[in-house]
Amino acid sequence: MEDYIIWFENLGMHDVDRVGGKNSSLGEMISNLANAGVTVPGGFATTSHAYREFLAKDGLKDRIDEALDALDVNDVNELARVGAQIRQWVTDMPFPAQLEEALETAYDQLRNGNDKLAVAVRSSATAEDLPDASFAGQQETFLNVVGLEQVKHSVKEVFASLFNDRAISYRVHHGFDHKLVALSAGIQKMVRSETAASGVMFTLDTESGFRDVVFVTGSYGLGETVVQGAVNPDEFYVHKPTLEAGRPAVLRRNLGSKAIKMVYAAPGSDHFVDTVKVEQEERGKFCITDEEVSELAKQAMIIERHYKRPMDIEWAKDGDDGKIYIVQARPETVKSRASANVMERYLLKEQGKVLVEGRSIGHKIGSGPVKVITSVNEMDRVEAGDVLVTDMTDPDWEPVMKRASAIVTDRGGRTCHAAIIARELGIPAVVGCGDATEILKEGQHVTVSCAEGDTGMIYEGSLDFELRENTIDSMPSIPFKIMMNVGNPDRAFDFQALPNEGVGLARLEFIINRMIGVHPKALLNFDSLPRDIHQTVEKRISGYNSPVDFYVDKLVEGISTLAAAFAPKKVIVRLSDFKSNEYANLIGGTLYEPDEENPMLGFRGASRYISENFRDCFELECRALKKVREEMGFTNVEIMVPFVRTVGEAQQVVELLAQNGLSRGENGLRVIMMCELPANALLADQFLEHFDGFSIGSNDLTQLTLGLDRDSGIVAHLFDERNDAVKALLSNAIVACRKAGKYVGICGQGPSDHPDLAKWLMEQGIDTVSLNPDSVLDTWFFLADEKID
16 A cells, blocks of 8 residues: 555655655654654655556656647746646546555545544645755645545645646756656645634744744634735744743734635535635734744744754644644745855935835845736736736746746735745745735836835835845954944844844834834823824734733834844843934824924933933833843843933933843843933043943034034034044043943944044944944955054
């Protein structure tokens, strides 16, 4: 019987030639990882021998070979015609008697008297899921298959799917010989995820290749909606070292719209599954809990350790028993083989009007005329350099995707098959936009940017951009540490790959603005908000336990993402430094903010924290920082206090931090002051009595020293951090810190704009210079050359 059928528990990774990558992997996990905590539903697989014997019947293989040999896969219409003809030949061919008998015997044993047993029938190609090719979604999967006749029909459909248009094209373009690829069908017990949730996870970050996280996506119902990109799923990042330490390890949560779900079709229906709408209340909740996310990550890490490589894993939660199951695992094939030594940076050089936003795939930028494609039958309209816009780009489109300069879809998440193919082809894609096909017009020139973080932007017009490449495998040495200014947690996993000594400035207001968007007072006073603002805020906080929890948890997510990306190196988090006009721009902000003539010199920094009417907001920041440091264990996070006007304010802020569980020196905590007023540099010795060092803010220091408004275009030409008066104050601050044996760095814009200023600071003996990420490599090489000279 093993010539035709093999049970999963009798398979391992050495059986790829017999049952393909997918089925051999299922067998490997059942055989080796069941006792380690990985749960895989049982089943059996047809063999490649069975497939080849089936194809040998009545000269079928010869007909297929002849048709493929004559095919030009770049002719989309001919590809569709030949593919359909071959698939029809396959489904019309009866099974050989021995294969049919083996299938009947194995299925009878699997159902064990349960006539209603539902199974999944999955494809597994012998050349599939190899380390250098993804073959993502090229063959078919059938869910909720009940009864022997339906199983046999589905197996035949799986065999035919080896000749899908996308599969034929992929093999040709990647140099795989059609004749050497065989197919196995896996028949596996269904997990009842139609009443729970399912999804896909990767044991690295799919966009940056960062290896210390597990990226989990999930949605309600059967998993095909996530795999196909038909739904925008929930997303989670889990930090592996923190999880291994037994601490809370979920770094990020992103609530997906989850508008639809796939469920079992009603008994007697002519199809296996149906797609139905998800109730609005359910859409506003995460489909799985933090505990379940962590459990998934644990299983993913066990699988990764066993395979000794990053993995792409499909999972399902059973709504009946509440357990989580692994239903597929394959090697991740794109980011894990990218060169870590070459840094590619795409930079927009112009600003433009944002037409549409979605989830970014990759970090590239592309531009061109829009082609709105509503069906696979219109693929031949896409020409080289077009921006392909469609509702949902599924893998059937692979033959034409490589022509596009960028891809934009209404639906889909970052782990759908379309996203995987886009990454493999190196094409920027923005998925899950919602309404791109309605807003973007045929022939309109647009720029698609994935270079700005998790959110992908489609800009009006063809904007100028550039690609910078640097090799970082042999960075020259320089006599001080270069840190980075990183405010955007979306880019943290990317930026950590640059040469650096940590984060010298992480702006909390960036996290508040980008991830929260609501004034903290509006969240503290949620119940008494005006009706329109209340409704807006209520929608924004979906998925979180309360308005205040939303604020604190989002701060925790942003800070912990930065901390995890750069651990164990220092991440200096600056407490919020919004001005009153900036706070007023947040949702509900105008209800609580004063109207100041000159907000730059008004209610900001330390003055806010110690004031009676903002102290409750400040305590939320403290709560988040305490959770990141103490519960999650990121003691590499340090605190920076901005805009401290007087020594008395310095003392009060440090005392207030201590009252909120953030005492200097406790658990290694350093509290650093931002030196950005002339008073700070002139009275440096006195300020340093209350802090563990200075981080110099050259922007405010320059404008306050020279008495000019840096936001005013009229006097902008006078703004220069290299002015002698500014340098005198910089020197005074550095000398005072060195005398006191305390940290001194600079995090202002000056060194990023002026490498010669960075050189001068190096000569003054500063400990660190914190630069914007896009200037790190250029400044590093400049300083190394200066040092050599």
